[in-house]
Each structure stands twice: as structure tokens, then as C-alpha cells.
Amino acid sequence: MTKDLSHAREPWKAFQVRQRNLDEKRDAVLLSAAHLFLERGYRQASMSELARLLKITKPALYYYFRNKEEILVACYKAGITVIETLLDGAATHGTGLDKIRAYVEAYTTAVVMHDFGRCVAMLDDAELSTRTRQQVRNLKRKIDATMRAYIEEGIADGSIAVPDAKIASFAMAGAINWIGIWYKPGGPLSASEIASQFATLFVDGLRTRAAVPVRQQNSAR
Amino acid sequence: MTKDLSHAREPWKAFQVRQRNLDEKRDAVLLSAAHLFLERGYRQASMSELARLLKITKPALYYYFRNKEEILVACYKAGITVIETLLDGAATHGTGLDKIRAYVEAYTTAVVMHDFGRCVAMLDDAELSTRTRQQVRNLKRKIDATMRAYIEEGIADGSIAVPDAKIASFAMAGAINWIGIWYKPGGPLSASEIASQFATLFVDGLRTRAAVPVRQQNSAR
Amino acid sequence: MTKDLSHAREPWKAFQVRQRNLDEKRDAVLLSAAHLFLERGYRQASMSELARLLKITKPALYYYFRNKEEILVACYKAGITVIETLLDGAATHGTGLDKIRAYVEAYTTAVVMHDFGRCVAMLDDAELSTRTRQQVRNLKRKIDATMRAYIEEGIADGSIAVPDAKIASFAMAGAINWIGIWYKPGGPLSASEIASQFATLFVDGLRTRAAVPVRQQNSAR
Amino acid sequence: MTKDLSHAREPWKAFQVRQRNLDEKRDAVLLSAAHLFLERGYRQASMSELARLLKITKPALYYYFRNKEEILVACYKAGITVIETLLDGAATHGTGLDKIRAYVEAYTTAVVMHDFGRCVAMLDDAELSTRTRQQVRNLKRKIDATMRAYIEEGIADGSIAVPDAKIASFAMAGAINWIGIWYKPGGPLSASEIASQFATLFVDGLRTRAAVPVRQQNSAR
DNA sequence: CATGAATGAGAGTTCATTCAT
DNA sequence: TATGAATGAACTCTCATTCAT
Numbered sequence: 071m072t073k074d075l076s077h078a079r080e081p082w083k084a085f086q087v088r089q090r091n092l093d094e095k096r097d098a099v100l101l102s103a104a105h106l107f108l109e110r111g112y113r114q115a116s117m118s119e120l121a122r123l124l125k126i127t128k129p130a131l132y133y134y135f136r137n138k139e140e141i142l143v144a145c146y147k148a149g150i151t152v153i154e155t156l157l158d159g160a161a162t163h164g165t166g167l168d169k170i171r172a173y174v175e176a177y178t179t180a181v182v183m184h185d186f187g188r189c190v191a192m193l194d195d196a197e198l199s200t201r202t203r204q205q206v207r208n209l210k211r212k213i214d215a216t217m218r219a220y221i222e223e224g225i226a227d228g229s230i231a232v233p234d235a236k237i238a239s240f241a242m243a244g245a246i247n248w249i250g251i252w253y254k255p256g257g258p259l260s261a262s263e264i265a266s267q268f269a270t271l272f273v274d275g276l277r278t279r280a281a282v283p284v285r286q287q288n289s290a291r
Numbered sequence: 292m293t294k295d296l297s298h299a300r301e302p303w304k305a306f307q308v309r310q311r312n313l314d315e316k317r318d319a320v321l322l323s324a325a326h327l328f329l330e331r332g333y334r335q336a337s338m339s340e341l342a343r344l345l346k347i348t349k350p351a352l353y354y355y356f357r358n359k360e361e362i363l364v365a366c367y368k369a370g371i372t373v374i375e376t377l378l379d380g381a382a383t384h385g386t387g388l389d390k391i392r393a394y395v396e397a398y399t400t401a402v403v404m405h406d407f408g409r410c411v412a413m414l415d416d417a418e419l420s421t422r423t424r425q426q427v428r429n430l431k432r433k434i435d436a437t438m439r440a441y442i443e444e445g446i447a448d449g450s451i452a453v454p455d456a457k458i459a460s461f462a463m464a465g466a467i468n469w470i471g472i473w474y475k476p477g478g479p480l481s482a483s484e485i486a487s488q489f490a491t492l493f494v495d496g497l498r499t500r501a502a503v504p505v506r507q508q509n510s511a512r
Numbered sequence: 513m514t515k516d517l518s519h520a521r522e523p524w525k526a527f528q529v530r531q532r533n534l535d536e537k538r539d540a541v542l543l544s545a546a547h548l549f550l551e552r553g554y555r556q557a558s559m560s561e562l563a564r565l566l567k568i569t570k571p572a573l574y575y576y577f578r579n580k581e582e583i584l585v586a587c588y589k590a591g592i593t594v595i596e597t598l599l600d601g602a603a604t605h606g607t608g609l610d611k612i613r614a615y616v617e618a619y620t621t622a623v624v625m626h627d628f629g630r631c632v633a634m635l636d637d638a639e640l641s642t643r644t645r646q647q648v649r650n651l652k653r654k655i656d657a658t659m660r661a662y663i664e665e666g667i668a669d670g671s672i673a674v675p676d677a678k679i680a681s682f683a684m685a686g687a688i689n690w691i692g693i694w695y696k697p698g699g700p701l702s703a704s705e706i707a708s709q710f711a712t713l714f715v716d717g718l719r720t721r722a723a724v725p726v727r728q729q730n731s732a733r
Numbered sequence: 734m735t736k737d738l739s740h741a742r743e744p745w746k747a748f749q750v751r752q753r754n755l756d757e758k759r760d761a762v763l764l765s766a767a768h769l770f771l772e773r774g775y776r777q778a779s780m781s782e783l784a785r786l787l788k789i790t791k792p793a794l795y796y797y798f799r800n801k802e803e804i805l806v807a808c809y810k811a812g813i814t815v816i817e818t819l820l821d822g823a824a825t826h827g828t829g830l831d832k833i834r835a836y837v838e839a840y841t842t843a844v845v846m847h848d849f850g851r852c853v854a855m856l857d858d859a860e861l862s863t864r865t866r867q868q869v870r871n872l873k874r875k876i877d878a879t880m881r882a883y884i885e886e887g888i889a890d891g892s893i894a895v896p897d898a899k900i901a902s903f904a905m906a907g908a909i910n911w912i913g914i915w916y917k918p919g920g921p922l923s924a925s926e927i928a929s930q931f932a933t934l935f936v937d938g939l940r941t942r943a944a945v946p947v948r949q950q951n952s953a954r
Numbered sequence: 955c956a957t958g959a960a961t962g963a964g965a966g967t968t969c970a971t972t973c974a975t
Numbered sequence: 976t977a978t979g980a981a982t983g984a985a986c987t988c989t990c991a992t993t994c995a996t
Contacts, residue, residue: 110417129968129969129983130980138967167497264458267459271459276442339990569961572959580988673940686914687905690906713938716938718830718901718938721894790978795972
């Protein structure tokens, strides 16, 4: 773990040689914090440990952030940006099924690739200020709503057949959010591999599709 | 004599009663604890609050359990039992696909229906003693291994087609474990509904199966 | 100072022999706290020092009071009681001048004789909760209003002659509140002596009354 | 040459300017500090807030003053000057009563009109260095001693009649020092009004003097 | 069996002060 | 002259745990 954070510490090392700007260090704090929050949970992650990881003193943290919660909020905000960016970039043409496949892939990528994304997905928002909690919940609601809308759309255009859009959307979001629990960066699975296989699993299920006649399948694409 | 005898047996009987009382209260503690742990998280759940909920004093808790961790361990153990029981009861005949469908339904049910099951699924095992953590991890590994084995079996018997059993199994486990985050007992969704729809989603995916010839489709169920 | 607090520590000493009740110890904490607050000021008085004085550990204080402010509030409340009791007991017959003399004596006594009274008189109420601050301010307002009313009454009945009841009342209250700065219990001046001389000074002023012919009065300036 | 000379003098001139600048800014710091100390109390007044008020950075304060205490000391010193000046200017002819009236008026004026004066009157000298504390205490002792001397003088020359010069002097000083608690500059009461009414109150008391027959005086006590 | 009372360790936070520049 | 950045010490408060009874 300490090793993982080494690059986050870089700015301080560099500082001794030449002064870097405040934002860079703030970002370094943020990166380490996100990492620590994910590892220990927000409450268990102590400012002392964070400071130790960054090789600075505890009060120095308070130079960059007013308090612990502000760090959490900043992690969430960064995560929201990451996720929204990827989600906005997802393809939105084709059938409902096509759309949801793209959407699931994008969201999975956001969660797999960025600590900040994982913070949004996994951390308890109970510690947040009312304002930021609203933002986070809005984002999550929006994600859920979009997925449901695509499912409904797919049902309407005949590309999707499920009994309940809500449960399906919960299942998918859950599987993706849970990635943070088992995924360790640098492991054998690449982000895009995970994203694509998750999408495939949700789209096609486990069952062999052997006998599906080609011409009926997915005529829109 | 009879009287004497009964008299002599009394302490023993009393012990049984007391024993039962103790067990009963231990269980009550456990139930409340599981609830609290799920609501607040293990670390945020304070012994004071647990005592307050149970309307006993704090030290009384220490009569029933040596310490906080022992309570957590007991919750996990109870959860393991619940899950294993349901998992053992799942049908294991038919194709690999049939088996995994039954397995997913059973695991989902365990997680949805019991606080203890949810404890195993959701609580961080980092707080556990090495011994119990091993047990928990073994269980989870076993669940994962079983799911993978069924998937492989399905691939072998032609009922399943996925590129990677491991990722598929992670996705399913994640979706199920995540249920604890959004599921509130007493809501509009029944446990069996959730379980069955989860199973269906994973088996068939979102995509419409329109042209699948009847005789190939899941004749076992 | 430590010596002064020795009787406040008594309950703990006695505790080792025989258990006393919670209220007694709460009171002991309060007494020591009032003393310390007066000596150092509320903010400078640390919980550590308070604990040290009482020969208990810091967290033990939190068994008796939820937090530091609650201790302050309790001091204020005790002080309010002391002052109101003495004020209510003050004679209220005769002329306005008679009444204010009695009132000043009573208030002075309250401030001189009790640490709690001095707390109300001297401590900054800025640290209080809104609720208690209201109470304290109401008390002070009431005291001021009563004094002014008596002065007006005296002016009306011819016993008092001052240009401004407000300034006179401020001057008297100030002189009394300030006692806490210089008065040290156990000194050469008794509480009743101070109270009576204060009252006399305000009633009669410094000027000799004996032989002053009416028409000569104030000729010096 | 002239040019050269002026050039040569430049540094010197610049120094004078800079010196004046420094003194000016030091004074500005002092003024703000006095204000802040009076508002919050010395300890609660933080260097950060002082810097913010002055729109300079925190370390800049340390250019003008070695540390926080030195600022306090300077405030006290300025206050001592203010008070001594006014006190020295007070009339010292006539009876003891005349003198004390003038003295009280002068001291009141000093406290009402100047933040620095109020600092001396109100701030706790416990934070001062031994040296400055001595100075402050000497000043206060001198004020007290002077008041007592005037009272004794008045007693001797028959213009004053009080049982105890010490208590009377404490009462007067207290009433005046307390002014800082309630007086807000810009309020309805002018400084001279307050000063004159305070003096009158202490000199004449509340009691109506006009019709008091000589033989009835003080019969109540 | 159960409790009132207490503790040690550690949390987040603030602040006067000081480097290096 | 003046600053951005950092620190050490101190503070209030919380919590799992444990005596003595």
C-alpha cells in the first residue's frame, strides 16, 4: 500500500528541489486520501495516517483542506467529474440495448480506472455535507434513471426483454460498484477487459445463444 | 426421595434454564448487533448504542461477549450458517446453467432475507481475527469457486457461453452483495422476486431472445 | 489555588472509602470548574487541568458532563439561582432609595460570596448555548431593569436625585461585577462589609453630608 | 555634487521614510490589535484574524512585532501613556473631594475614549511578561493609591466621609473599568457625559441632598 | 448477573510561530 | 520587506474496555 502511494508523494519530494504549485500538492493529498479512504473506509482513515503516507505533518493537511470532510467532498467531486465525463462520452445511438451496453461499459470504466470514481461508487455518503450529498445522490439517481430509461427504450424497441427495469438496473449498478471491493490496480485484468465483459454479461447473459437466427438478432445494428 | 431427587436436580435444571436464557439473550444481542453493524458499519456502531438499543448496560454486553470483535465474529458465523444452508439446499441437477441459476437464487435469498447473511456479504472482514477471517474468506472463496465451477460445467455442456468464468462470477456476486445497500425489508420487492429476477437477468441477459427455438431453451425449468 | 480547591476534591477522596452519589461529585466538578473558570477564563481553563485538580482522568469528566460548555452552563445556572435567591430576599419596602440600597447589598453579596455568582457576573457569555445565553441575559437585563426602576421610583418619591438612571445603574452593576477581579476569599474584607460599604457609597456618595448647607452645595465646580 | 550629495543622503532619507512607514504600520497593527483584543479577549484573538483584518499575511505581523505578547505589551504601554497623560492633566486643587472628582473624570475619559486605555483597564495582565506586568500593576497601584490618598485627604479636610478609602476606591475603579463591557463607541452616550455623571454619582451618591436636615443624616445605620 | 464509574489511547482540529525564499 | 508553507504543542472529545461491587 505504501508503495502504491509513492507517486502521490512525489510532489513533496520534488518540492525540496523546486517549488511546485499549491494545486499539485492539493491533488497529491487528494489522491492519497482517496486511496486511503477506499482501503480503510472514511472514518477509519485517520488524518495522522494520511499525513504519514504523504510524509508531512498532520497540521500541514489543514493548510490544503479545511477539514477531513472537505477532503472527502473533494474526492467525491473529482469522482463525479470522472464519471460524468465518461458517461457523457458513451455512445447513445442504436437500440436501447446498444445504449445500455455503451453506458455500462462507460460506468464500469470510470469505476475501475479511477480511485475517485471508486470513491463515489463505494464510500458511504453519510459523512458528506448536505450539499455534496445532494450532488452525489443526484448523480447516482441520474445514472440509475438513465439505465432504466435505456432499458425501457429497449423494451419498447424490442431489443430488451426483462420483467423489471428497476431490478435490472440495480443489479447492474451493484455489480459495477462492487468492483472496487475486488479489483486491485495492476492485476491481471485490464480495465477495458472488465468493462467489456461486464457489458457482455449483462447484455447476453450466461446462456449460450447458439441457435439465435442471425437475421432476427438486433436488426438495428 | 423423589422430592429430594428433584431438589438435587434443580440446580441442573436451573442451569439449563439459565443456559437457555443466556443463549436467548446472546441471540438478542447478536440480532441487534447485526442490524446496527449493517446500518452504521462495524466501527461506527458503538457498544454504547448497542447497549442502549438492547436496554442493558454496556458492561452487560461484556458478559455475553468477550469484546466487540467477538460479536462481529458471531454475526459472521451465523451468516455463514444461513448462507451455507441455503446454498446446500439449492438444486444441483441439470446443466451447468441450471445449477448456477439455482445457486444464484439461493445466495440472493440468503442475502436478502437475513441480516446475518447480509453481514457476511457486506461487512468488511478486516476487523476480524485472523482465524475467523480465514473462515469467512474460505466461505466466499467456496461460493466463488462453486459458481465458477458451474460456469465451467455449463461451458463444457454447451449451456453457457462466456469468455471468462471469473469475471462473470465476480459480477454476479457483486450484484448480490450490493443488494444490502439498497434493499430495505418491508419494501415493495419481495425476496423471492428479487432472487428470481436476478437469476433470470444473469442467465438470459437483457437481450430479447425472440427466436430461440423452444426445444433448446432451458427445458429443465 | 490548588489548596483552595482541596475541599472540592473531598468527594473523590471519600469515594475510596465509601461510595457517594453522583450529584455530590457533579457538584465537586462544578465547584472546581467555577474556580478554574474564574481564575483562567473559560477558554484558557483546560479540561486537563480541571481533571488534574480533581485528581481524576480527563474522560471521567465526560461521565459527569457531556462537554465543557455544559459545565459552563451549569455554573451559570447555579449562579443564576444564587443571585435570584438573594435578590428575591432583598427588602422591597420604603422609598426607592431604600429599595435600591437593599438590592445593591443583595447583589453584591451574591457576587462576593459565591464562585457561581461571580461566574455570572464575570464570565463572557459568548461561549454559552443560545438558550442559556438568553437566560443569563434575561437575568442581567432584569437586574438592570429593577435597579433602574428603583432609581426612577426614588426620583419620583424625592429620595433620589440623579440625572440619568441608566448610567447610575451601569456604574453600580459595574462596580459590583468587578469585585470578582480583586476580591479573594479569605482576605481581610468580609462579604457583608463589602456589600454594606458598596451600598453606602452609592447611596450617599463620598461627600460629607453633615454640615453642608443646602445653598453651598456643589459650589466647587 | 549636490546631486551626489543628495544621492548620498538618499539612503538616509529613505530610511527615515521607511522608518516612518514602519512606525505607521506598527501603529496600525496596534490599533487593530487593541480593538480585536477588546472584542475577543487576548487569547481568543488569533494572529490569523488580526492579519486578515489588516489585510497582510501572518508572518508580516512578525516583522513588526516579535510575537503576540509584544503586541499586547505595546497596547498596554500605549494605554498607560494615554491614562497617565489624562490623569496628569486632571486638576489637583481644592479639597480632597474636588481632586477625586477631577481624577475620576479623567480616568473615566481615558477608559471611554481610547481603545488602549480600555486595554489597560480590561485585559487580563496574566499573559504579560513579568516586566510589563510590573509596569501595569504599578500604574494600577498608583491610580488606586492616588484615589485613596485623595479620599484620605478629603476625610482630613472634612470634604469626604466614608468608612473605608480602600473599598471606595475599588468600587470607583471597578465601575470605570467595567465601562468597556457595555460602552460602544458611537452610542447615545458621549464620553464626557459618562465621565461627568460617574464623577457626580460617586461624589454625591444617589440620595437627594437638598432637603436633608443635618441631624437626620445617616440615622439609619 | 449486572452496574456505576473510570481509564488509556487516539481521534480531528487550532494556533503561535518559523523556515526558505 | 514580505510570503507561502509547514510545524509542534495543545486542545476537546470519543470509545472499547475494565474494575469494584
